[in-house]
Amino acid sequence: MADNAINRRDFLKIAAVGAASYTGLSLARKASASGPKGSSPHSWAMVIDQSKCTGCGYCTLACRAHNDVPPEISWNRVIETGKVGDKPVYLSRPCMHCENAPCVEVCMVKASYQRPDGIVMMDYDRCIGCRYCEVACPYGGRAFNWETFTGPNPAVPTWGQPEVPRRPRGVVEKCSFCYQRIDRGLAMGLTPGVDEEATPACVVACQVGARMFGDLNDENSNVSLALKNRPYFQLRADLGTKPRVYYLSPKEEVKA
Amino acid sequence: MNAIRKLIKPSPFFLWVGFLGIIIAMGAVAGVIVFTKGLVVTNLNDLVPWGLWITIDLSSIAMSAGAFLLCAAVYLLGLKRFQPLARTATFIGLIGYSMAVLTLLLDIGRPDRFWHAVVYWNPHSVLWEVTMCVTLYLCVLLLESAPILGHADWFAQRWPGIARRLQSIHHYAPYLAVVGLGLSMLHQSSLGATYGVIKARPIWYRPDLSVLFMVSAMAGGPSLTVLVSMLAARLSPRIRVDDDLLERVTNFVGWVLVGYLYFRFWDAFSMTYTYDPGRTEGLAFLTRGQLAFNFWIGEILFGAVIPIILLLNSRTRRQPLVRMFALALVVGGVVAYRWDTNISGLLMQLSYLPQELTTLYTTYFPSLIEILAGAGVVAYGALAVTLGIRYLNIVKHPSVEEEAVVVVEPATAAAD
Numbered sequence: 021m022a023d024n025a026i027n028r029r030d031f032l033k034i035a036a037v038g039a040a041s042y043t044g045l046s047l048a049r050k051a052s053a054s055g056p057k058g059s060s061p062h063s064w065a066m067v068i069d070q071s072k073c074t075g076c077g078y079c080t081l082a083c084r085a086h087n088d089v090p091p092e093i094s095w096n097r098v099i100e101t102g103k104v105g106d107k108p109v110y111l112s113r114p115c116m117h118c119e120n121a122p123c124v125e126v127c128m129v130k131a132s133y134q135r136p137d138g139i140v141m142m143d144y145d146r147c148i149g150c151r152y153c154e155v156a157c158p159y160g161g162r163a164f165n166w167e168t169f170t171g172p173n174p175a176v177p178t179w180g181q182p183e184v185p186r187r188p189r190g191v192v193e194k195c196s197f198c199y200q201r202i203d204r205g206l207a208m209g210l211t212p213g214v215d216e217e218a219t220p221a222c223v224v225a226c227q228v229g230a231r232m233f234g235d236l237n238d239e240n241s242n243v244s245l246a247l248k249n250r251p252y253f254q255l256r257a258d259l260g261t262k263p264r265v266y267y268l269s270p271k272e273e274v275k276a
Numbered sequence: 277m278n279a280i281r282k283l284i285k286p287s288p289f290f291l292w293v294g295f296l297g298i299i300i301a302m303g304a305v306a307g308v309i310v311f312t313k314g315l316v317v318t319n320l321n322d323l324v325p326w327g328l329w330i331t332i333d334l335s336s337i338a339m340s341a342g343a344f345l346l347c348a349a350v351y352l353l354g355l356k357r358f359q360p361l362a363r364t365a366t367f368i369g370l371i372g373y374s375m376a377v378l379t380l381l382l383d384i385g386r387p388d389r390f391w392h393a394v395v396y397w398n399p400h401s402v403l404w405e406v407t408m409c410v411t412l413y414l415c416v417l418l419l420e421s422a423p424i425l426g427h428a429d430w431f432a433q434r435w436p437g438i439a440r441r442l443q444s445i446h447h448y449a450p451y452l453a454v455v456g457l458g459l460s461m462l463h464q465s466s467l468g469a470t471y472g473v474i475k476a477r478p479i480w481y482r483p484d485l486s487v488l489f490m491v492s493a494m495a496g497g498p499s500l501t502v503l504v505s506m507l508a509a510r511l512s513p514r515i516r517v518d519d520d521l522l523e524r525v526t527n528f529v530g531w532v533l534v535g536y537l538y539f540r541f542w543d544a545f546s547m548t549y550t551y552d553p554g555r556t557e558g559l560a561f562l563t564r565g566q567l568a569f570n571f572w573i574g575e576i577l578f579g580a581v582i583p584i585i586l587l588l589n590s591r592t593r594r595q596p597l598v599r600m601f602a603l604a605l606v607v608g609g610v611v612a613y614r615w616d617t618n619i620s621g622l623l624m625q626l627s628y629l630p631q632e633l634t635t636l637y638t639t640y641f642p643s644l645i646e647i648l649a650g651a652g653v654v655a656y657g658a659l660a661v662t663l664g665i666r667y668l669n670i671v672k673h674p675s676v677e678e679e680a681v682v683v684v685e686p687a688t689a690a691a692d
Contacts, residue, residue, distance in 0.1 A: 126401050260475075
């Protein structure tokens with residue numbers, strides 16, 4: 021009987037501790053993992069003009085060279101999406117660098133994270149290769165390294181020189197807005213989006229000027245002006261992911 | 277001479293263990309190939325990154341749910357007569373979770389970094405919570421299973437000191453049951469939420485998935501425990517089971533299945549009214565497309581309806597073979613549910629192209645390496661449970677043991 025009494029008391033104690041820790045956990049979960057932490061003077065964004073894009077795919081090739089991406093992976097895909105009149109319309113799709121990034125929220129080790137300037141980054145040394153981010157990304161923006169990328173990169177040197185190390189087998193990789201070019205450019209006093217050295221490789225490679233890159237915090241940047249002057253849309257805006265890649269619609273060409 | 281005779285006419289036990297051994301060996305070879313060559317040897321790809329292994333992982337965790345349920349029944353609700361079954365369920369749970377860990381090690385791209393989830397926390401990720409709970413619960417199961425080893429005669433005779441210490445852990449069984457209940461309720465449902473929180477895939481994106489995973493695990497776990505107990509009693513002349521206990525648990529399983537079918541019905545039925553792009557298509561994919569057979573036959577008819585009839589009708593429930601058949605169907609139904617849930621969201625994807633929310637369909641069939649490695653993990657589980665039955669007496673019901681020869685069972689004594 022006495023034994024029982026002690027047990028009951030201890031049981032209640034343990035139950036209380038359990039309830040408290042559960043409450044703590046659920047409170048911790050309320051703090052959203054996504055959304056930029058800290059502050060940055062910059063807020064990077066990309067604008068892609070579908071009325072100019074010819075679907076040449078230079079952006080994909082330049083990306084493969086500068087980021088040393090294997091031929092079977094495209095950080096930036098170019099897809100034909102239909103026609104306006106007789107003209108085919110293309111959609112070029114880098115990582116959307118969502119403000120509410122599903123990949124960042126689901127990553128269990130915080131290998132996917134957001135920089136204060138909005139870039140969704142991958143920590144390739146931390147990724148365990150569970151591929152939950154791939155499952156969660158609505159844009160198919162992520163690719164897993166199913167095998168080691170060995171041998172020469174066919175995009176090098178025609179389309180540029182690698183600026184970042186190759187990723188090992190077993191981790192997920194994706195577009196980084198060429199953060200290495202942005203960071204180095206800023207350190208050299210250049211302006212990303214204006215100076216080629218500081219601008220993502222896909223933007224530099226675009227021959228028809230269909231891509232723009234710049235700072236949304238600067239209201240005179242090319243991206244801010246483009247978004248002010250023309251109607252734009254974002255991919256799957258209904259999901260609430262708030263992509264940092266904006267598209268300018270392909271217009272029906274009006275004959276004068 | 278004896279050895280030769282054994283080779284010519286091996287015992288069924290020897291044949292069974294040998295059969296499992298061969299599958300485990302093949303699985304081990306497949307595992308080595310996966311670790312050396314990488315996941316390129318699987319049929320997984322960037323559209324279908326999760327496949328057969330994740331199904332085995334989810335199923336073995338669901339099948340381990342008997343452990344927390346029966347431990348809670350015995351130590352928290354005070355239903356002490358179920359203690360022998362809790363013992364069986366705990367051991368099965370330990371093996372089930374170790375199977376899950378093995379499969380996960382195969383499945384992740386960097387198994388050398390498995391410990392990252394414990395060190396680098398993202399409390400917002402459901403999968404992080406699952407990983408933490410599984411890790412902690414595996415420790416709980418180890419502690420809960422320790423007295424089983426401590427009570428094994430061959431162990432206690434050789435190392436009486438260690439055995440006594442292991443047995444004494446049983447004193448903490450009620451506390452372990454509380455922790456086990458909390459951890460299990462968290463991660464059994466979070467495994468459903470792992471899918472349920474993914475907005476990109478409308479067929480998954482619904483809160484009921486966590487409830488359905490929990491309820492189906494509550495049916496599948498005890499089913500396997502009872503099934504294993506009955507099989508052990510049928511196949512081994514020295515094992516006797518208290519059929520009244522098993523029947524009661526089976527009755528419980530029948531009612532849980534009724535609850536499961538009820539939730540499942542409203543879950544599926546309400547989906548037909550949402551007209552969310554992708555969700556209507558997803559439901560059609562499940563009920564009329566590639567997965568229709570799995571869904572209607574595997575999950576609903578064989579997985580729920582027939583077992584409900586057979587298990588809630590006392591006449592059929594009391595017939596051991598019918599009961600075992602129905603329990604096996606429940607286990608199969610839970611596995612089918614896990615498979616369908618995972619694969620339905622992956623094979624069917626929404627396009628992100630503007631003004632064109634088309635649905636893309638892809639296919640997946642596991643590669644030979646995936647099948648061999650998966651079979652190896654399942655065979656390991658079967659072997660571990662077989663050896664547990666034989667050498668650790670995990671199926672032992674003292675109330676019906678006729679030979680009253682030194683039935684050392686301080687386990688029940690301590691629970692009093």
